[in-house]
């Protein structure tokens with residue numbers, strides 16, 4: 001099935017039309033999507049945070065300025081914004097579908113309240129534990145190290161899809177808990193540029209695996225650098241992403257076209273290969289020290305300083 005129903009012209013479309021990006025306001029696109037047509041939504045909406053506070057970036061104190069899209073319009077207007085787009089999401093979700101909404105304390109209470117007002121069925125509140133958070137510069141708070149992800153079905157009587165067994169398998173044979181320890185995005189995920197609030201691919205891979213099947217339609221109304229779309233494409237789901245900013249969409253497009261670089265298996269393989277190589281080097285070094293002989297693989301018994309520098313190090 002292709003996305004014939006959308007009135008606007010996509011900013012980018014893959015050859016088979018399974019991956020589409022729209023540069024548009026969310027309120028222009030969502031109303032053109034038919035009722036009960038989407039299987040899964042992940043939304044990471046504006047935090048309404050960029051209003052002159054400070055934060056820590058690469059060890060430096062900087063003003064929080066993620067962009068105009070992140071400026072607060074006042075508590076009530078922010079809440080009305082959340083209620084409006086959530087209500088559209090509720091309308092377009094299939095009865096078997098579900099939505100994951102991510103946010104920090106600045107916005108998550110409004111999002112949760114809006115979902116309650118719309119009579120959605122809250123399934124879980126997942127705590128994403130950011131294993132490597134930036135330090136708290138004010139030293140008057142605990143280090144902010146979690147983000148909440150509310151998982152909900154569109155209506156109280158909805159029968160949402162959940163791949164329980166896949167999640168159990170991913171958790172080493174034990175039930176997957178609602179506390180997820182996941183590090184911030186890796187370098188490879190930012191190879192075409194950074195988005196200020198980019199989510200890690202691992203987080204989205206898990207969400208998509210847990211709550212959708214192959215060929216399902218996944219939508220992200222605030223797509224940013226396209227993390228949801230990349231995770232969807234890597235797992236053979238179809239994707240629609242919406243964002244106001246074409247600079248972010250350009251990152252999403254380039255990530256999509258080279259998406260295999262973000263495959264966890266590939267990343268794991270490289271990591272394991274490096275680990276094995278490092279372990280072998282250690283073994284040889286220990287052996288050579290014991291026997292007082294140089295390692296077998298070294299071409300010359302008298303190693304130069306340069307050769308030593310080329311040796312892989314343990315990490």
Ligand SMILES: C[S@@+](CC[C@H](N)C(=O)[O-])C[C@H]1O[C@@H](n2cnc3c(N)ncnc32)[C@H](O)[C@@H]1O
Nearest residue numbers: 025026044069197198199222224225227243244
């Ligand atoms: C929190 S970021 C999402 C980041 C994304 N999850 C990622 O991994 O890159 C929110 C995004 O919503 C976009 N945005 C804000 N208001 C919007 C609106 N009314 N319609 C469409 N996109 C909007 C912003 O440009 C921004 O990229």
